[in-house]
Amino acid sequence: MKKVFLQFGSGLGPMSRSLPIAEGLQREGYIVKYFGFENAKPYMNKMGIEELSENFNIKDIKKGVQTPNWYCAEQFWEIIGYGNIEWVEKKVEELIEYLRDFSPDFIISDLGILSCIAARIMDIPLIAITQSCYHPNIAFGRIRWWEEEQNLKFTLTEKLNNYFKKKGVPQLNSFEEIFTGRLTIIPSFPEFDPINNPSEFNTYYVGPILWDPLDMAKEEYIKLFNRNKNKPTIFCYTARFCDNVGESGIIIFKTLLSALKEFDANIIFSTGSDSDRKIAKEILNSYGIDEEKFSIIDWVPMGIAYGNSDVVIHHGGHGSCLGQFLYEVPSLIIPTHTEREYNARICTNMGVSKFIKREDIEKADILAEIDEILTNSSFKERLHFWHAKLNEYEFTGVNKVLELIQKL
Template sequence: MAKILLSMIVSNDLGPVSRLLPIAQELSKRGHDLAFCNGAKAPSLVIREAGLKNMPVVPSQLPTVYPSEFSAEIWNGNQGSSYQGFLDIDFVRAIAQDYIKMMSDFNPDIIVDTWGLPACLAAKILKKPLVTITQADNHPDGKGYIWWRTTPPNLPNPVPVVNDVLKEHGLPLLKGKIEELLMGDMVLVVGTPDTDPLPDISQITYIGPLQVNSNVENLPDWILELPIQQPLVWVYSGNPRYGDEPSIADSIVIIRACVEVLGNEKMQVVLTTGHQPLPEEFATLPSNFHFAPYVPGFALARKSDLVIHHGGHGSYLTGLSAGTPAIIVPTYSERESNARRLTNLGAGEFVLPQTRDNGEKIISMDEFREKVWRVLGDSSYQQNAQNVAKNMQKYGGAIQAADLIESLAK
C-alpha cells in the first residue's frame, strides 16, 4: 500500500478539502496510508470528522512583499498568487522549505494536490510523483477567471520570483503562468468539458464531480420532515466573514439578501455556512429559515428545488451534479466565472454584487427576487440542470481518480 499526502491551498473554506475528501475516502477504503495538510479551522474540522490524519504546515516566515494595490478583480493565477505573497522571494524559499520538511517527515510515495502552490513547489524539488486536481480556470491552457473581458496589461506577476527559486534547485522554469506550477505528472480536472472547458490539446483527464454523502437519507430528520408542499431552497453562504473588516471574499451579502427576500415566503429555507459561525445580526431568523453549520451538500442539493450560493467551484458542481438549478451571488472573479458558465448551461441565474465605499457588498433585491421566482417557476432550468447531471454520470469521480492515483503510485 502507498503513503499518500493530500495537500491544498490553505484557506478557511470547505471547497478545496471537499474536493479531495471523496478521493481520500476511496483511497482509505483501499488500505492506503493517508495524511492531509491543511491547518485552517473549518477544513481541519472536516478532516477530523472523517477520521483522517492531518499534518498542517505552520509557515516559518510570513510574506512582506505585496502588490502596491489590491483589486477585487482577480484576473488570473499570477495576480491571485501575488496577493498570497509570491512576489516575496524570501517567503517563497521559506514556505517551500517548510513543506519539504513536512513531506520528508511523512515521506509520501505520492502527493495529491489541489491549488497548493507551496506543496507543488516542494514536491517538484523533492522529485515526488505529483497528481494535481484542478479546474479549467486554474489550468495554464484556461482563459483565466475573467474570460469574458480583455485582460489588462501590467498585472502583478510572481513568475520571475518563482523561477529564481526553481533555478536554484535545477528545475525547469515556468514559461509565464504560475498555473504551470500546479501541473503535476498527472492532471485531473474536476467537472466535464461542458462545466470546465479546456482546449483539446490539454494533457488532462476529466473525472466529473466529486461528492460525499450522496444519499438523501443521510440528511438530518428535521430536513426530511419539512413540508413537501412548499419549495425547499438551500442557501449556502460559505464563510460570511473572513475578518473583522469587510473583505472581497465575504459572503454575508447572500444571507442578508435571502433573509430580506425569502423571509416568511411560502417556502422552506435551509441555511448552512460550511462550519462557519453565523454572524450575530442573524441571531433571529425568519420563521421559514432553518440554520445548520453543516449539512451533506450533495444530498441536500438533491432534496432542494433551488440552491443559492456564492459560486465556489464545489458548490457550482454540487448543484449541477444533483440536477438542481441555482442562483449564484458571486463574491469574486473566480466565482463569477462559475456563475457565467452556469447560466451558459441554462441551469440557473446570477446576481452580481456591487461594493460600497466601506467594502460591504450589496445586490439589487428586486433583481434577486425576480430571479428566484423565475428559476422556481420555469421548469427549463431544472431540466437543463438534470441534463448536465446525466452527462456527468459518464465520469468516474472519486473512484476514477483513485484508480489513476494508484496507477502512478505503483
C-alpha cells in the same frame, strides 16, 4: 507500503473533493497525511487521516489588498499572500523538512501551491487537482473571458522562476503551470470545465468528486427540509463569512435576509461552520427578524440540501455548481469573486442557473429571479439534459483517479 502527502486549498470545497481521494487511497493500503485549514480538520480527523505535522501552518501569511475582481490566477495568489516570495521560500523549506521525514511516494495538491513547489524541488511525482480556470490551456484563453483583456503585469511567476532557478528546477512558462503535475486531474466534465489539448499536461476529466456523507447529517437538519411541503424550499449556502477576498458570505447573508424576509417559502441558510452560524444568528436578531422565519444551520450534506430543495442560492463555488448537475436543482448564483463568476457564467450559459454580479446585488430584484427559476421549466429541462450527458461519459471519479495514480 506507499505513502501520499495531500495539500488542499482553503474552504470546504477543495476538501470535499480531496477527502474522497484520500479515503480511496487508504482503502488501497496507502498511508496518507495531509495539510489543510482549520475548518477541514474535524472532517479529516473523523476519517482517520492524520496531519503531516501539527506544527506546520501558514497562519503568519500576510495578505495584500483584498479584491473580488482579480484578473488572473497570478494576481489572486499574489493578493492572498504568496507575492511575498521570502515567506514562500521559508514555508516551502519548512514543508520540505517535514516531507523528508515522511518520505511520500506521491504528492497530491488541490490548489495547494506550497506542495506544488515542494514536489518540483524534491522531484516527487505530483498529482495536481485543478479546475479549467486555473489550467494553462483554459479554453477561453483567460479567466475573465467576458471582458476585454487587461494588460496588467504581475511578478509572482518571475519570483517563482528565480527560486526554481536557484534550486535547479525547470521554469514555468505561465503561472497556471504550477497547478499541473505528472498527472493533472479535473474533477468535473468538459462542458463545465472546458480546456484545450488535455494531453499536453497529462490532464484527465474524471467526473464530479463530491464528499457527501449522508450518515453525518444531523437529524434536526434533515427535518427542516421536510416541513412545509406546500411551500417551495430555498437552500441558501453563504460559505465562509470572511474568505480570501473579504466578507463574502456576510454580503450574501445580509442581502438575502432583506430580500427574503417577506417571501413565503421554507428558507434554510447554511454557513458551512458553527462559528459563522453563530454570527448569522446575531445578525438575524439585530435585524429584528424572528428566528422562526429562517432556519440557520452550519453544514449539511449536499444530498440532503440539494436533493430536497426547489432552488439553491450559492456563491458560485466549483462544488456548489457541480452539485446542481448531480441533483438536478436550479440555482441563483451570487458569485463572490472572479473564479466563482467564471463558474456562474458557465452555468448560466448552460441554462441551469441565473446569476447576479456581486456589485449588483443591492439593486437586483432577487424575488423576481427566484420566481423565474421556480416557474420556468427550462431550467429543470436543461439540468436533466446535462445530468444525462454526465451519465453518458461513464466517469468513475475516485476509482479513475486511483487507477491513474497506480499507472504512474
